Amino acid sequence: MAELTPAQLPEAIDRALAGESILLLPTSRTGSIAEADPALWRGDGPSPALILHTSGSTGAAKAVALSSEALTTSARATERFLSGPGRWYLTLPVNHIAGFQVEMRARLAGEDPVRSTAASFTAANFAEDVRALVARGGERPRYTSLVPTQLHRILADPAATSAAADFTAILLGGSAISPALLEGAEAAGLKIVRTYGMSETAGGCVYDGRPFDGVEVSITEAGTIDLTGPVVADAYVAIAGDGALTPIDSPALVGTGAGRTIRTSDLGRIDNGVLSVLGRVDDVIVSGGENVSPHALESALLPAWQGHGIAEVLVTSVPDAEWGQRIVALVRLGEAASEAVRARSGSPTGLGEVLRGLVPPDTAGMLPREVLVVDEIPVRSIGKPDRRQAAEVARARLQMLTEP
Structure with missing residues (x-):
């Protein structure tokens, strides 16, 4: 060759x-x-x-x-x-x-x-x-x-x-x-x-x-x-x-x-x-017995969050004793991120609480419990979301935050 x-x-x-x-x-x-x-x-x-x-x-x-x-x-x-x-x-x-x-x-x-x-x-x-x-x-x-x-x-x-x-x-x-x-x-x-x-x-x-x-x-x-x-x-x-x-x-x-x-x-x-x-069969997250499509959830969240400075969002999950899988979102902040978002950016649960309040009722279904700010959304070479890497990032970051 x-x-x-x-x-x-x-x-x-x-x-x-x-x-x-x-x-x-x-x-x-x-x-x-x-x-x-x-x-x-x-x-x-x-x-x-x-x-x-x-x-x-x-x-x-x-x-x-x-x-x-x-x-x-x-x-x-x-x-x-x-x-x-x-x-x-x-x-x-x-x-x-x-x-x-x-x-x-x-x-x-x-x-x-x-x-x-x-x-x-x-x-x-x-x-x-x-x-x-x-x-x-x-x-x-x-x-x-x-x-x-x-x-x-x-x-x-x-x-x-x-x-x-x-x-x-x-x-x-x-x-x-x-x-x-x-x-x-x-x-x-x-x-x-x-x-x-x-x-x-x-x-x-x-x-x-x-x-x-x-x-x-x-x-x-x-x-x-x-x-x-x-x-x-x-x-x-x-x-x-x-x-x-x-x-x-x-x-x-x-x-x-x-x-x-x-x-x-x-x-x-x-x-x-x-x-x-509507997304991939392989990507569906089962949380609390509910099937959650990351693609559908991302499409609902970003329009609600973009006006407050969220440039990109990728939905993933981490293992959870109660829910089986717990919904987590990775977000990249834009330059116009609001004061409320920046103030809570270091707290996944705090930022999650702020951003959940911006989503209209019955718009997005099951919302993320935690929201993690990342410098870049994990992607593969062609730009497709790297959901495996996103799950690893979420698991590692949340574990680090809970360790004594």
């Missing part, structure tokens, strides 16, 4: 789409993309164009095989949904499907993206990179793909917010999106397109709640989301020490051709043809 530099990736994408090679994305953000011989494919039919890994948010990361058809169908559907082929800004890691798809869409549009060179995302670097994109001139639409954490930081910086307004559309996905964040973006004049998808669907395949042409969304009896169509992956894959790539049967990925289906662990509902994602 040959490792590729970012400059070599566009032509490598051409080869992979033509069936002349297989691209393998690294498992870490700092790893390199590799190009492999199609002869390493041990499955029936043509070799995949791309092997990448899931985020591992619900267990060990799994390798996923995506065909040339799945990738190009997704990229062309994005162009049709937006304003046609355009210029792209890449600020997401290419080891994740969202970042790779920016490279892919840019290649199909005939122009390399502007790639962020910053080690970590900052609003200042974003504004500088967007100026470079705008400086290219021309009438082509401008696009980027962000995760909510990045958008939070952009909206907190006037220069970055102004730069974001230069995009024809901003794809926003990767984790739950709070209504308050969308309201802030709309007020700033940003053109946000909410996306839903995953590694197994070649990235987002549902935009603003509506699926791409050819993609079918259904809700199972258990309330989980099934996605069917040509963007769905061919298979999960085992990667041997000698580089051999062997498909693995999985009950989560079934069917063939355009009838391939990924059975997700995401809860959802469909209203008038529009999909709403």
Whole structure:
């Protein structure tokens, strides 16, 4: 296998789409993309164009095989949904499907993206990179793909917010999106397109709640989301020490051709043809015999708390002898945090008491007992909430506060 530099990736994408090679994305953000011989494919039919890994948010990361058809169908559907082929800004890691798809869409549009060179995302670097994109001139639409954490930081910086307004559309996905964040973006004049998808669907395949042409969304009896169509992956894959790539049967990925289906662990509902994602089955917290969806609770809490300086909130839980699991919230304070919030920021129970009083009755269901202030909300590389890390942070911080 040959490792590729970012400059070599566009032509490598051409080869992979033509069936002349297989691209393998690294498992870490700092790893390199590799190009492999199609002869390493041990499955029936043509070799995949791309092997990448899931985020591992619900267990060990799994390798996923995506065909040339799945990738190009997704990229062309994005162009049709937006304003046609355009210029792209890449600020997401290419080891994740969202970042790779920016490279892919840019290649199909005939122009390399502007790639962020910053080690970590900052609003200042974003504004500088967007100026470079705008400086290219021309009438082509401008696009980027962000995760909510990045958008939070952009909206907190006037220069970055102004730069974001230069995009024809901003794809926003990767984790739950709070209504308050969308309201802030709309007020700033940003053109946000909410996306839903995953590694197994070649990235987002549902935009603003509506699926791409050819993609079918259904809700199972258990309330989980099934996605069917040509963007769905061919298979999960085992990667041997000698580089051999062997498909693995999985009950989560079934069917063939355009009838391939990924059975997700995401809860959802469909209203008038529009999909709403309600969180993951795996994330549900059972507290006092009640099922609590962290996603739903976060979406209710942040609009009530944002006006008092709470910039971000992540709901988690800790073991409790009485409740089984006790609801805890991690919050990041904004610059406009109120005096009452700052005064209680060192006391999880005190801050919890203040913030619970700001939530309208019957709005959020079971509210957090304690609220912990953190410098940064725990996230994975793509910006998805890291709920395992959040639970560890909450447990460690509360234990430290109760020790004599």
